[in-house]
Structure formats: C-alpha cells, structure tokens
Amino acid sequence: MADDMNQVEVRSFAEGDKVKGTVTKVEEKQVLVDISGSKLDGIVPISELSSLHVEKASDVVNEGDELDLIVTKVEEELLVLSKRKVDAEKAWDEMKQRFEEGKVFEAEVKEVVKGGLVVDLGVRGFVPASLVEDHFVEDFTDYKGKTLTFKIVELDEEKNRLILSHRAVIQGEKEEKKKGLLEKLETGQIIEGKVQRLTDFGAFVDIGGIDGLVHISQLSYEHVEKPSDVVSEGDTVKVKILSVDRDNERISLSIKETQPGPWSNLSEKAPRGQVLKGTVKRIVSYGAFVEVFPGVEGLVHISQISHKHIGTPHEVLTEGQEVDVKVLDVNEADQRLSLSMKEFEDKADFEEKYELPEENTGFQLGEMIGDKLKDLK
Missing domain, CATH: 2.40.50.140 (Nucleic acid-binding proteins)
Structure with missing residues (x-):
C-alpha cells in the first residue's frame, strides 16, 4: 500500500519541477535527500552536484544541508535530481x-x-x-x-x-591610477622612478603607474652615445618633470636636471691661473671655444691664441684638437670662462731679429771715402 502511495506521489512530479530537499545521507558518488512537503526520497548523482568535476560528494555538501533542486528524471519510487542545473x-x-x-x-x-x-x-x-x-x-x-x-x-x-x-x-585599476597621477603631476617636480626600458632615443621611467620619457639629451650633462652607457633597466633614479601632456598621456622627464650642473663650483675646480687640458669644440671669427670639463666650454679670444698676429683662429686651430689652456677669468653666474693659449708660447720666438754687421769686414770706411775722392779728381 505504501509503495502504491509512493508511486502515486512520484507521478505528481515531472521533469523540470523545482523542489527543495534536505540531505539525509552523503555517499561517495551520490547524495540522498528528503523532498520537502512529501514523503519521497531523491537522489542527486555526483555529476549533478556542481558545474565542476567533483571527486567525492562530501566535497560539495554535508548531511543536513538544504538544497534547491530540479527534477531530471522520475523513477518508480524516487526522483533523480540536480543541484547543478538550479x-x-x-x-x-x-x-x-x-x-x-x-x-x-x-x-x-x-x-x-x-x-x-x-x-x-x-x-x-x-x-x-x-x-x-x-x-x-x-x-x-x-x-x-x-x-x-x-x-x-x-x-x-x-x-x-x-x-x-x-x-x-x-589594466582598469592601472588606468584609474594613471588618471589620478596625471592630475597631480606638475612641471618642475622632482620625483623618484624606476627605469622600465631603454631605446635608442632615451629611457622610459615608471613614476608610479605611468611611464615618462627621459630623452637621451636629458640623461646627462655629458654627451651620451647610447642610454645604456648611463642607466640600466631596473635602476631607481631621480627625475625632474619637464612637461605633462594629459590629453595624450605623455610626460617628458630629465635626469640631468636633478644633478649638479657642470658649472657648479667651477671657480673651485678651475681658479684663475689654473692650467687645464681641453678640446677645441667650435671655431668662430673672434676665437675658439674649448671644452675643459664635460659641458663646460671656455672662450679663447683670438688675441689669446698666439703671440703671433693671426687673421683667423683657423690659421692655428682645428675642431677636435687637444690643447693646453690657462684660466684667465671664471663667472659661474653667467657661465663664462675666459682662457688663454698664448701663455704657453715663448714670446721671444715671435720678436723680430736683426743681424748686426760683422766687426771686421777687411776694409775701413775711410778707405772707401778716399777711393771715391780719388775718382772725382
């Protein structure tokens, strides 16, 4: 009679019906449940417990858990159910x-x-x-x-x-952070960054979520052949913000402007009278500019090139020539350095020399005059 009642009750359910069930037993490959509002039992196969692969049913449910289920199959005295589909x-x-x-x-x-x-x-x-x-x-x-x-x-x-x-x-978080950072950045700020990558034309530095470019000309006061001569990827560096283009998210940076300039304390490195070695960088009509320290050029006025009179500096000098110079004057504020080269010449070498008559010529002046008088007679 009980079996007949179960069969009648089972037939009151159909595939797709949603029910609630309480877990009464957890087996390795299936779960038994008591269907709420009925005296029927249901089975949830392990494959219907989760959308993921499950090794054992106890990894997903425990006895006493109340589950939302859907009927997938109606058998004679029980229902086959799915938790996964619900x-x-x-x-x-x-x-x-x-x-x-x-x-x-x-x-x-x-x-x-x-x-x-x-x-x-x-x-x-x-x-x-x-x-x-x-x-x-x-x-x-x-x-x-x-x-x-x-x-x-x-x-x-x-x-x-x-x-x-x-x-x-x-990426979304980085974009938000980038926007916030762009709003805060101001020209002239000096901040710390990390060198991310090097290119032929400079170095990209991460300054907190956004990269800025240090052009090769802004790496050092000295001439730089390639960025890797000055910095390496991963280096922590101080940079000065030269410009911020918020619309295009471009930032120009400088490393050299965070460092002491080449003219800093020059009067100590090159006091008056100091003898230095330098390289002729430029020749102009009124003299030659000689580099004595990286980024520091001084003028050798045409009047200070040689004791000898010269029409143009090109008569004596060529660009790239190594020369000795003497410091005449230093002006750090105006970045002016006066130099001299003629200090190293022997002035006597350029004075006119006259030969004096020999003391004994073999005859006397009187004799010459006497001979002339005889001819007149």
Missing part, C-alpha cells in the same frame, strides 16, 4: 547582469587546467592564460585556491561559455 540558472541570470554592468567581482580559482584557470560561479567560468595577468606567467600551479578579482569578457549561455579576465581588472 545553480546554473541562478548563476546565468547573475552573470548576465554582471556582464552588462561591467561589474568586478571576486572568485576562488578551483582548478588549474591546460590553457588557463577554472572558476566555479554556479556555472563554469574559464580564464584563458593570456587573461590572467598583464605579464607572462610560466606556471599557474600556485593559483589554485587563490581568490582573484574578475570581469566577464564573453558570455554565451547557449554554448555554456563564460570567459573571465583578471587582466582586464588590473
């Missing part, structure tokens, strides 16, 4: 809303599989390896069990396809 229906509704709103949410990484990560959101969410971080990751083993932030980047319920991205969240 969870999926609820999950898809929530995922659609999150996708439309571009919402960021947290979730735990349940599995590490070939090609990426798997997340349980009531439905299976997949994170391709390329969308995990904004940098290359060789091994994802340590990601299992981690809680990360995600955005949904692709959703197709019919194909049961849900693609997540942690990288998109990171």
Whole structure:
C-alpha cells in the first residue's frame, strides 16, 4: 500500500519541477535527500552536484544541508535530481547582469587546467592564460585556491561559455591610477622612478603607474652615445618633470636636471691661473671655444691664441684638437670662462731679429771715402 502511495506521489512530479530537499545521507558518488512537503526520497548523482568535476560528494555538501533542486528524471519510487542545473540558472541570470554592468567581482580559482584557470560561479567560468595577468606567467600551479578579482569578457549561455579576465581588472585599476597621477603631476617636480626600458632615443621611467620619457639629451650633462652607457633597466633614479601632456598621456622627464650642473663650483675646480687640458669644440671669427670639463666650454679670444698676429683662429686651430689652456677669468653666474693659449708660447720666438754687421769686414770706411775722392779728381 505504501509503495502504491509512493508511486502515486512520484507521478505528481515531472521533469523540470523545482523542489527543495534536505540531505539525509552523503555517499561517495551520490547524495540522498528528503523532498520537502512529501514523503519521497531523491537522489542527486555526483555529476549533478556542481558545474565542476567533483571527486567525492562530501566535497560539495554535508548531511543536513538544504538544497534547491530540479527534477531530471522520475523513477518508480524516487526522483533523480540536480543541484547543478538550479545553480546554473541562478548563476546565468547573475552573470548576465554582471556582464552588462561591467561589474568586478571576486572568485576562488578551483582548478588549474591546460590553457588557463577554472572558476566555479554556479556555472563554469574559464580564464584563458593570456587573461590572467598583464605579464607572462610560466606556471599557474600556485593559483589554485587563490581568490582573484574578475570581469566577464564573453558570455554565451547557449554554448555554456563564460570567459573571465583578471587582466582586464588590473589594466582598469592601472588606468584609474594613471588618471589620478596625471592630475597631480606638475612641471618642475622632482620625483623618484624606476627605469622600465631603454631605446635608442632615451629611457622610459615608471613614476608610479605611468611611464615618462627621459630623452637621451636629458640623461646627462655629458654627451651620451647610447642610454645604456648611463642607466640600466631596473635602476631607481631621480627625475625632474619637464612637461605633462594629459590629453595624450605623455610626460617628458630629465635626469640631468636633478644633478649638479657642470658649472657648479667651477671657480673651485678651475681658479684663475689654473692650467687645464681641453678640446677645441667650435671655431668662430673672434676665437675658439674649448671644452675643459664635460659641458663646460671656455672662450679663447683670438688675441689669446698666439703671440703671433693671426687673421683667423683657423690659421692655428682645428675642431677636435687637444690643447693646453690657462684660466684667465671664471663667472659661474653667467657661465663664462675666459682662457688663454698664448701663455704657453715663448714670446721671444715671435720678436723680430736683426743681424748686426760683422766687426771686421777687411776694409775701413775711410778707405772707401778716399777711393771715391780719388775718382772725382
């Protein structure tokens, strides 16, 4: 009689009906439940407990848990039920809303599989390896069990396809940070940064979430052949902000302007009378500019090039020539340095020399006059 009653009650249910059930027993590959509002039992196979692969039922539910279930099969005296399908229906509704709103949410990484990560959101969410971080990751083993932030980047319920991205969240955070930083930056500020990469024309420096360019001409007061001669990737450097283009997110920086200038304390390095070695850099009509320290050029006026009279400096000097010079005057404030080269010449070498008549010529002046007088007679 009881069996007949059960059969009658079972027939009152149909596939697709939603019911509530209380877990009465957890076996390895299935769960037994008591259907609320009836005297029927139901079975939830392990494959219907979760959208993810489950090794044993106890990993998902415990005795006494109340579950929302859906009928997948009606047998003679019991119902075959699914927790997974109910969870999926609820999950898809929530995922659609999150996708439309571009919402960021947290979730735990349940599995590490070939090609990426798997997340349980009531439905299976997949994170391709390329969308995990904004940098290359060789091994994802340590990601299992981690809680990360995600955005949904692709959703197709019919194909049961849900693609997540942690990288998109990171990039979004960086963009927000970049905007905030751009608003705070001002020309003339001196801040600390880290050299990110080098190019032929300079170095890109991270100044807290945004990169600025230090042009090769702004790396040092000295002439720089290539940026790697001055800085290396990973170096921490002080930089001065030269300009900020907020619309195009471009920042020009200088390292050399955070350092003492080449003219700083020059009067100590090159006091009056100091003898220095230098290189002729430029020749002009009124003299020659000689570099005596990196970034410091002094003028040798044409009158200080040689004791000998010269029409143009080109008669004596050529660009690139190494010369000795003597400091005549230093003006740090105006960045002027007066030099002399003629100090190293022997002035006597350029004085006119006249030969005196020999003391004994073999005849006397009187004799010459006497001979002339004789001729006149």
